[in-house]
Amino acid sequence: MPSPKARSGGAAGSSGRYEFMSLSRSPPPPALQRQGSDPTAARLRAADSPTRRRGSGSSTASTSSTGGQQLPEEDCMRLNPSILGIALSSLLAIDLWLSKRLGVCACEDSSWGSVRPLMKLVEVSGHGIPWLVGAAYCLYKSDSAAGQEVMLNLLMALVLDLVLVSIVKAVVRRRRPAHNRMDMFATFSVDRYSFPSGHATRAAMCARFLLAHLVLAAPLRVLVLLWAAFVGFSRVLLGRHNVTDVAFGFFMGYCQYNLVEALWLSPVTLQSMVGQLE
Numbered sequence: 001m002p003s004p005k006a007r008s009g010g011a012a013g014s015s016g017r018y019e020f021m022s023l024s025r026s027p028p029p030p031a032l033q034r035q036g037s038d039p040t041a042a043r044l045r046a047a048d049s050p051t052r053r054r055g056s057g058s059s060t061a062s063t064s065s066t067g068g069q070q071l072p073e074e075d076c077m078r079l080n081p082s083i084l085g086i087a088l089s090s091l092l093a094i095d096l097w098l099s100k101r102l103g104v105c106a107c108e109d110s111s112w113g114s115v116r117p118l119m120k121l122v123e124v125s126g127h128g129i130p131w132l133v134g135a136a137y138c139l140y141k142s143d144s145a146a147g148q149e150v151m152l153n154l155l156m157a158l159v160l161d162l163v164l165v166s167i168v169k170a171v172v173r174r175r176r177p178a179h180n181r182m183d184m185f186a187t188f189s190v191d192r193y194s195f196p197s198g199h200a201t202r203a204a205m206c207a208r209f210l211l212a213h214l215v216l217a218a219p220l221r222v223l224v225l226l227w228a229a230f231v232g233f234s235r236v237l238l239g240r241h242n243v244t245d246v247a248f249g250f251f252m253g254y255c256q257y258n259l260v261e262a263l264w265l266s267p268v269t270l271q272s273m274v275g276q277l278e
């Protein structure tokens, strides 16, 4: 990413740090003044600035003075983006770069394209449908009250996960990586968006659920954790997601389990629900 200093053509003042000065506060260096007189170029630069992209308008008046020349607010550009803005832009750039590098199974022609079918199998193992069908089947087959209680709550957790992920995807609307091929089976319309990864939320939540409610031997517990991690990692390898989609998905799924515990349907709750139905 070229530094603001490089873009300004090297016309630094004596401090050498004019590139972070706001045009609305003091006269710009000559190079910027020249560009500022061209409203089209100014608009293009303004549209390109991080603060502009975030849509955070200036708190100053609707016009700004540039060396005596009055410019409409839309033609002004803030050259002092916040540290947080720079950090977020950098993180986003690293995320996109890393995700592209890691998307080695994004299609058959990719460098690891031959393992794509295996990755798609991992994808199915974290898909919502097998989990919903599996939990419903275990609920139906379970002959103990404790088993039924656990399976019913797992079903509730899975539905809750689908709802919460759909809401976040619909609000954030981050597009999937350009190298992704949209050949996933059984998706909702919001699944064209990538933030957060629904597979990662489900994997994290279900892993916590299984570890907390099933009596598993140590090797199986490790296997559950490895499975969850691999489901998340495979999303990036398949090119379905950026790294941050999966990282946030894990975090969200981890937190969702706390919500499931808080909303836990106990036998008493169930009995009163059944009683109300009768």
Ligand SMILES: CC(C)=CCC/C(C)=C/COP(=O)(O)O
Residues within 6 Å of the ligand: 127, 128, 129, 162, 184, 185, 186, 187, 188, 191, 193, 194, 196, 197, 198, 199, 200, 235, 240
């Ligand atoms: C149709 C049902 C019941 C669930 C959809 C599951 C699905 C395809 C989620 C998308 O996951 P990613 O966000 O990880 O791509």
